[in-house]
Amino acid sequence: MLFTHMVERKDQTQLTEIMKAASDPTRRALLTLLAQHGPSRVTALATHFDMSLNSVSKHIKVLEKAGLVVRRTEWREHIIEVQMEPLRLIDMWFDELRSIWAMRLEALDQILTMETANDDD
Amino acid sequence: MLFTHMVERKDQTQLTEIMKAASDPTRRALLTLLAQHGPSRVTALATHFDMSLNSVSKHIKVLEKAGLVVRRTEWREHIIEVQMEPLRLIDMWFDELRSIWAMRLEALDQILTMETANDDD
DNA sequence: CTTTCATTCACCCTTTTGGTTGACTGAATG
């Protein structure tokens, strides 16, 4: 809690990759589908979208590189499974931002209180 | 908790905008600066980056459109202030995803238990 | 009244992104 850099500089690249991956609506829909239906084949996922299998395949690769899904290749079939862990990194970044913000407000409050005390002299 | 669509379809566009805005490292750095130092002028923010004032200005506009900062224009000076609320929408989406995922696992568990019961017959 | 200052606006350029189509692979099936 006291560290101002809980989310390390080296994590920033990864964080960017995860957030970029999750910021696309199609990819978020993919994650939702996977959460709902469990591990699924690429083709099965693709049926839900009004776009070519190829495009869906590319979206999956983006999610995979970000660690948001893993792939288990069972011969010609590729089984895709959602991974929740990477989202923690985003959560952590938010928490850090909010805590920095809260700390500043507390410090500000402290100063104001001191000034008020001064006024009493 | 029971609604499968706590984050409404109409929110998806907004969610995308917020996540896209927050997925850029420069913009995240801006948010951190604002959380640390409080409301700041555009020029003051720009000094922290190795890029033109114009580019920083553009990044700020992206954050502003996403609602992650607000601008108070005091004549030639524009005071930028961070807004934490929009992050809640991302939190909510994550929560929803995780709950969908958990629900599927629970249901799966239920089925497995029933099958085990069947085996006992 | 010219200069300065803080910032945006309007273009321009390059890279990335999201999508397409067409060919390739390699097991399984007729």
Next chain:
DNA sequence: CATTCAGTCAACCAAAAGGGTGAATGAAAG
């Protein structure tokens, strides 16, 4: 052995993103 099927790879394209520069604006200060 030809075909189908699941999926990727490669090339291509349009649009968006991220960066830069050079005006323009408009109050304040000399």
